[in-house]
Amino acid sequence: MEILEAITDFARKAHEGQRRKFVDEPYLNHLVRVSEICKEVTSELPIIAAALLHDLLEDTEVTSEKLSTFLSQRFSPEETRQTLKWVHELTDVYTHADYPQWNRDKRKTKEAERLGKISATAQTIKYADILDNSLDIVKSGSGFAPRYLIEAKMNLEKMNRGNKELYKKAKEAVSEGLRKVRGR
Template identity: 50%
Template sequence: MEAAAFNDNFTETELKVLAFVTEKHGQQKRKYTHEPYVNHLVRVALKVKEYTQDSRMVMAALCHDVLEDTECTVAELYQFLIGINLTDADSDYICFLVKELTDVFTSDAYPQFNRKARKELEANRLWEISPEAQTIKYADLIDNTTSIVQHGGGFAKVYLKEKKRILTKMDKGNLELYQIVSSIIEIV
């Protein structure tokens, strides 16, 4: 997927962020579809763009997995954002959103907890993130749910149960997107 293919959908600055995350995610593929990982990031960002005029949220959506799934650090992301002439405040805000969207209760960080316990802790954390981060998370859940239900086999049932739990109290983001993701998770 070439960044130039999105010139009509993204601003020049958003395209620079897309190029950055494309490089960081490298040859990563989606688990079930084996498509380039960046396709997921683009779909999430475009969904967010449908519901907000805030380009910082779109850029955070593009970056939402970069801390979790690559070697990129918050400092590196911040320096990149400053380097493309974003203000300190905008760079801080984007990094703040990306950090909110990054899983904390991973198996590597909390090996003493089983998946169910980690997912419960993560749900509690997500209930408290900003409305803007919750909006991005809704777009992420929409894209992930579609893929997992189509291709995830038996794991889809576990995934849907976990996401229904998250959505019980992760309801401060964009109401329309919340209703869409809730209906998708309930229907399937």
């Protein structure tokens, strides 16, 4: 798994110094967990790579071109294209920076609609992301947990083409999280 080690190292360096918002740990831990969740349903390296890199373009200074160059040194042209496609699909479009005139509810609704149209593979990775985030935010006791979980539920209602097993786990984690934060 030399390729995955190189990709993990690339993600580690790109996310250097970043910490999780609701759990005091290096950001890389989340990315590794998302990739491990994906490994439960696939052994395809480009999918696992996209899971490790899913927040890269959104949360770091790494450009699409730099990521493409990095991937092309490790993957075939088709694998590079696919991995980049999935990372792009998983990168938020309706951000506050790009849509400051919209409130959070409008941005998140538009993002959920967009996520409903992405590939089944990218949806599968997003399920793993939601699963890990839901478990973390509920454990943290954050007051933001109910809002995150409601938004995750809205995303899952729109995204139903990915891996059915992970979809079910993500839905259960969100539902259980909502029960816990609502005190039931």
